[in-house]
Amino acid sequence: MAPPKTLLDKLWDAHVVVPETADAPAVLYVDLHLVHEVTSPQAFTELEARGLSPRRPDRTKATLDHSTPTLPAATDGRLPYASAQSEAQVEALRRNCARHGIELFDLGDARRGIVHVVAPELGLTQPGQTIVCGDSHTSTHGAFGALAFGIGSSEVGHVLATQCLLQRKPRALAITIDGELGPGVGAKDVVLHVIGRIGVNGGTGHVIEFRGSTVRAMSMEQRMTLCNMAIEAGARAGLVAPDATTFAWLAKTPRAPTGEALDEAIAHWRTLASDPDAAFDQEVRIDARGIRPTVTWGTHPGTALAVDQRIPAPADGAETKALAYMQLQAGAHIAGTPVDVVFVGSCTNGRLSDLRDVARVLDGRRVHPRVRMLVVPGSEQVKREAEAEGIDVIVRAAGAEWREPGCSMCIAMNGDLVAPGQLAVSTSNRNFEGRQGPGARTLLASPLTAAASAVAGVVADVRELETAATEAA
């Protein structure tokens, strides 16, 4: 009998073109290569300098997201780019895609959006695939049972030219999460809690497979949030084995197989689970029942704490520095910290279910006068669907800004910035110093916590807001 395999083993084995040896890494085939404007220009330049062209333009899909404005075009039709350089990046991708026959979801295209939002919603992301992109949050696609990871620009060039990568097989880490989630607790809280437990380097060298009853009960959106943040634990990728939830999602997408081909695909996808006795290199168990709405206090995602907790005493010099940067006091409650900006969006929490959470909190309420709140749908599709439900109306009526899709304040490359010293509660994935603008202070949170904090004007516990609403009703 064949030895039991983990899901990672199965995905890996199916894509080995040349096996690894002590002297050389494996040549690994890439099924789907996603491209965006920031990390690809140098790769195309390199390719052309060598007189090469993409091996599989049909397996390469491009979108514009990082540098694109989230404000509509001016009356003269010009988009408010942050700089001429940003516009040049957009132009370069257009040129490279046109020249090499690569499908591009351009500005104005109903399919455009953040790369890790659009590929799953189009059904390009499918179980069993290998997916790469010059972006670390490529881990998001692992939610479908695909081996998906971020690569650098040189590797973008390698994949363009050969559809392959040189890779050593990562180790497998199982994180089993069991139990029902409490009120006001979602995938973001779970994953922040997990990173708080294992640390920002807890996953280094590993692919994390998220398992357990909590994960099985999660929607695809929630699973994507989970896998998206796997990289923040230092992991190469996140994985969730595909199941009925995955298949139902894919059946509704335009690019997944249909009819008989879908049935055949599903029969294959069902085999994509870790065998019962498969051995992982490391295992962690998490009790989901203990997880409360979770935020961060410091300058990396591992500084997680429940929103009703006090900020811990600094453990070392780096934490002392982080507290000073964040202008927070050890021993103080994190709830009640004054908030200047609330950002809802990104490939972590910019999907329809996230915007529904936000609308649920904002409906009939006002954003606190001190707070600037930006709601940025993850894609054109998310925007359309949200508007069809009237979410934009609720967001605007509450006094928040409803923007065009893109990465926006997650990376603050497109002119959407948090001002120096301001405190932002953000549904994105990184609270690094300056990530949302020089001197910006970022607190990571779920869409529910972000919306509740926008209303309260301070970091707030969404459970209290919802209890108050129930009592008033």
Place this chain on the structure above:
Amino acid sequence: MSTAIRHIRSASVVLAQANIDTDRIIPARFLSTTTRTGLGQHAFADWRKRSDGSVDPDFALNRPQNAGRSILIAGRNFGCGSSREHAPWALVDAGLRAVVSSQVADIFRANALKNGLVPVVLDEGTVQDLMRRPDDVLEIDIAAGELRTPAGEAHRFELDAFARTCLLEGVDELGYLLARSPDITRYETRQTPEFRHGF
């Protein structure tokens, strides 16, 4: 990367903090470039300059005695965060050739090696000890996989065999992959279930 590197010999610059992320190394606002050159001036931009725009003389890379040093000793989990290759591009452009730390993040390590920036991972105690002696001229011997101090200590570090060959011989990874074209074509004709789906 195609220039061979065998030895790196230099005193060090120390950034003791743990978890120095790629947004620290090269802030996102400098990613709006379509080339890979000239990023060195922006390396650690928000640490090099104070919020009023003036140069912070206390920042390690700004100190005159550190000019020209090519070894960076950094706290644990260096290079965590983004996959931006702009991070090693900036460090190499700023004159750095090696990063010594007790842990280097996965994607950063891969990107660094492609640009001739050598990740030297040593145990935390050794790294702490080296941090206290930044003026020692260290020698990194890539073939031997050793970092040597003037006091005669030799610290072994792990370097993937392929990465070592690439550094020593200036192997061009893309060339290496292109030479596997027949294998790649054979793989494609195998038509695995994943491969069969068009997009």
